[in-house]
Amino acid sequence: MAESVLVTRNLTKKYGPATVVNNVNLNIEKGQIYGLVGRNGAGKTTIIRMVTAQTVPTEGELSLFGATEPGALGKMRARTGAMVEIPSFYPYLTAKENLEYYRIQRGIPGKGCVDEVLRLVDLKKAGGKKFKTFSLGMKQRLGLALALMDRPDFLLLDEPINGLDPEGIVELRNLLLDLNRERETTILISSHILSELENLATHYGFIDNGRMLEQISAKALKEKCRACLELAVDSAPAAARALEQGLGVRDYEVLPDNIIRLYCHLDEPARVTQLLVENGVALRSIEQKGANLEDYFLSLIGGVRHD
Amino acid sequence: MLNYIKAELYRAAHHMTVYLVSGILLALALAFATMWVGPFTFPNMAALLSVTMPVGLFMAAVMDVVVVSGIHRTGSLKNELSFGIPRSRIYLGKLTAAFLLSVMLCALVLGGFLGLSCLLTAPGDPEETRVVLAVLGYVVAASFPLWLGALSVTHMLFFALKSEVMAACLTAYLLLLGEPMTAIFTMINSETIAAPARAVREVMLTTPFWKYEGELTWQLMAQNWAIGLGWLVVSTAVGLWVFRRAEIK
Numbered sequence: 001m002a003e004s005v006l007v008t009r010n011l012t013k014k015y016g017p018a019t020v021v022n023n024v025n026l027n028i029e030k031g032q033i034y035g036l037v038g039r040n041g042a043g044k045t046t047i048i049r050m051v052t053a054q055t056v057p058t059e060g061e062l063s064l065f066g067a068t069e070p071g072a073l074g075k076m077r078a079r080t081g082a083m084v085e086i087p088s089f090y091p092y093l094t095a096k097e098n099l100e101y102y103r104i105q106r107g108i109p110g111k112g113c114v115d116e117v118l119r120l121v122d123l124k125k126a127g128g129k130k131f132k133t134f135s136l137g138m139k140q141r142l143g144l145a146l147a148l149m150d151r152p153d154f155l156l157l158d159e160p161i162n163g164l165d166p167e168g169i170v171e172l173r174n175l176l177l178d179l180n181r182e183r184e185t186t187i188l189i190s191s192h193i194l195s196e197l198e199n200l201a202t203h204y205g206f207i208d209n210g211r212m213l214e215q216i217s218a219k220a221l222k223e224k225c226r227a228c229l230e231l232a233v234d235s236a237p238a239a240a241r242a243l244e245q246g247l248g249v250r251d252y253e254v255l256p257d258n259i260i261r262l263y264c265h266l267d268e269p270a271r272v273t274q275l276l277v278e279n280g281v282a283l284r285s286i287e288q289k290g291a292n293l294e295d296y297f298l299s300l301i302g303g304v305r306h307d
Numbered sequence: 308m309l310n311y312i313k314a315e316l317y318r319a320a321h322h323m324t325v326y327l328v329s330g331i332l333l334a335l336a337l338a339f340a341t342m343w344v345g346p347f348t349f350p351n352m353a354a355l356l357s358v359t360m361p362v363g364l365f366m367a368a369v370m371d372v373v374v375v376s377g378i379h380r381t382g383s384l385k386n387e388l389s390f391g392i393p394r395s396r397i398y399l400g401k402l403t404a405a406f407l408l409s410v411m412l413c414a415l416v417l418g419g420f421l422g423l424s425c426l427l428t429a430p431g432d433p434e435e436t437r438v439v440l441a442v443l444g445y446v447v448a449a450s451f452p453l454w455l456g457a458l459s460v461t462h463m464l465f466f467a468l469k470s471e472v473m474a475a476c477l478t479a480y481l482l483l484l485g486e487p488m489t490a491i492f493t494m495i496n497s498e499t500i501a502a503p504a505r506a507v508r509e510v511m512l513t514t515p516f517w518k519y520e521g522e523l524t525w526q527l528m529a530q531n532w533a534i535g536l537g538w539l540v541v542s543t544a545v546g547l548w549v550f551r552r553a554e555i556k
Contacts, residue, residue: 052389054555077391084389085556088382090318097321105314106390146386156389 002029003065005154005186006051010060013046013210020046022210023060028188028203030153033180035201036190037297043210044190045085048158051188052082065153078106081152083160087143091132095123095142098131099149108150117145122171136163144172148179155179157189161196173199194293204293208301227290228253228261229269234282236260242279247272261289308403311396315374315404324373329412332366336420341427348431350439352424356417357443360450361516364482366412367458371405372475375465384555394551402462402543409458417447446519449528452535456512457482459539463546466553486513510534 006028013021021043028034036044049055051062053074061068064076089098099114118124121141126134134142140163147155155176161169177200179185191197197204204221206213216224233239236258243249243262251263265272269286276283319325343355378384378401387397430436460481464474489511492504508514515531 049385049555052385053391054385054388056552074391074393077389080389080391082389084385086382088385090377090381090383092323093318093321101314101318102386102390104317105311105387105392107310150390 002031004028004063005030005032005065006188007063008047008051008060009062011047011050011057011062012059013043013050013055014058020210021050021057024207024210024212026205026212027215028186030186031180031184031202033176033187033189033200033202035197035204036188036207037192037194037197037204037293038190038207039192039301042207044207045158046210047207048082048084048156048188048190051156052080052084053077054084078150079152080154080156081147081150082156082158083140083143083147084156084158086136086162087139087146089131089139089142089146092130094128094130095134095138095145096127098142099146102146103149106150113149117148120148120175121145122168137165137168140164141168144175151183153185155185155187155189157187159191160189161191161193169196176200194297198293206297206300213300221293221296225290225292225296226263227266227288228263229266229272230285230287230289231260231262231272231276232284232286233258233260233276234284238279239276239281242276242281243272246275246279308396308400311392311400312404312407315401316407319373319404319408322373325370325408328369328373329415332412332416333419336416337423340420340423344424344427347424348429349424350431350435352428353421353436353439353443356420357439357446357519360446360519361513363413363450363454364457364512366416367405367409367454368461368478368482370409370412371402371458371461372465372478374401374405374408375462376471378465379469380471382556388555395547398462398466398547398550399543402459405458405462406455409454413454442523445523445528449515449519449523449531452532452539453512453515454535456535456538456542459542459546460512463542463549466546467549482513486511510537512538 004027006026008024008026011021011024011026012019024043024047026047036047038044046055050057051064062073064073065079067073067076089095090101093101095118096114099117100111103111103114115124115127118127121144123138123141123145126138131139131142140160144157144160147157157176160172164172173196176187176189180187187200189197189200201218203215203217205215231239236254239258239260240252240254243252243260247265249262249264253261253263255261262272266288269288273283273286339359340352343352347355384397388394461474461478464477465471468474468477486508489504489508493501493508495501495504512534515527515534518527
């Protein structure tokens with residue numbers, strides 16, 4: 001069984017009467033790239049802020065690398081790197097000085113790591129520039145450099161793509177994939193740019209209104225979102241028989257309420273209809289289905305809201 | 308903790324304000340020294356320095372502001388917390404760094420003033436010099452805990468209040484107007500108001516400086532240390548309590 005990196009049990013955060021995070025149970029295992037998916041205000045950042053000690057949970061508990069007690073949790077946080085919301089640094093210090101300040105503070109030996117992470121995020125040339133002159137994209141890169149400085153085992157990134165240009169997004173994606181592959185870095189990444197998460201995540205957590213709606217692996221999600229012909233019939237066993245005998249198909253799924261999902265012959269709905277009719281199966285509806293992450297998320301939360 | 312303090316001093320060393328404040332205070336001290344050079348001897352100059360001790364309250368406050376200003380505005384605290392640095396270490400580490408900077412600034416200004424006075428004035432009577440330097444040593448030692456109290460109160464206000472303007476105003480009020488305002492209440496012709504006002508005034512950080520005009524006793528020294536350390540302990544406890552519960556954004 002893989003080592004659990006982050007586990008939360010009934011994690012709850014309330015601000016006055018408002019419950020921002022509501023009984024969230026998370027389980028992130030070593031080596032996963034966990035995409036936390038949710039709209040703005042869904043509670044993604046608050047969860048990350050609780051994990052990184054910026055705010056205290058109202059109820060519930062969290063365990064980091066198996067540690068749950070406050071003192072032990074603090075020690076385990078030293079194994080993490082985090083970038084939460086907009087990266088914050090001292091404006092009057094240069095990028096290099098800012099990182100050097102945190103290097104000294106954390107007791108990381110050797111000044112080489114500062115240059116190494118600046119190179120890693122492509123800020124080597126801008127290392128001598130003051131933070132106050134940085135663009136949002138450069139700030140994001142510097143935030144990432146800080147998160148990576150002590151070779152963390154667990155990386156928490158809150159909307160890291162914000163402000164990055166297309167080239168920067170590709171570089172970030174490749175960097176995260178490399179870290180995950182080569183150093184086995186576990187990554188928790190929250191984003192509302194779902195197409196980007198699709199290229200990265202091995203697991204997903206869907207959150208809305210502070211509640212965890214579903215946790216699913218990318219593989220299982222892919223399976224769920226597979227393109228298919230969805231047939232609503234009067235008798236699923238009869239329809240299945242007809243499909244097997246008439247078209248020789250094996251790649252289908254029978255769902256409750258006499259629904260059949262057919263994963264082949266997608267471009268032959270007329271032939272499928274004719275076959276079913278010929279075999280005395282009444283067809284209530286036939287629909288081409290298939291979803292991407294965005295569609296799946298929207299179906300989970302019940303569609304786009306217009307409030 | 309040592310790494311934390313080292314990092315704070317590294318940051319302060321790259322902060323223009325540290326050099327600006329140190330330069331201005333040193334220039335003022337040297338200008339003040341040169342003003343009196345003509346008719347004054349070295350013991351006179353040292354005696355003059357003895358009456359400037361309240362300035363140390365503001366120097367300590369300013370040095371603390373250099374260390375803590377921007378902690379809420381820049382949002383840099385979240386970087387420290389997310390790495391697992393305990394909040395108590397952040398609070399006390401910054402306080403210690405501000406204390407060390409204040410001591411350095413104090414040594415620079417006192418040393419600069421005395422050094423220039425020594426160079427530019429007549430040496431004076433050796434016995435008089437010895438007595439005046441002993442008095443100066445006494446008032447510095449007696450003022451030191453009060454400066455420390457001012458530093459820790461400033462620290463607490465800047466940590467506890469999200470608005471730096473509000474924190475600066477409260478610090479200024481406490482160090483400039485707190486004691487005179489309390490003194491007004493002591494004059495009210497009602498013991499229910501005047502008696503507590505007198506008690507409060509007795510423990511205010513600025514009150515002990517008035518007592519240097521009288522006899523310099525060990526009892527006065529002990530009182531000053533009790534007042535200064537009292538402010539240090541209480542304000543640090545309050546500051547830590549508030550900071551441990553604070554939402555960091």
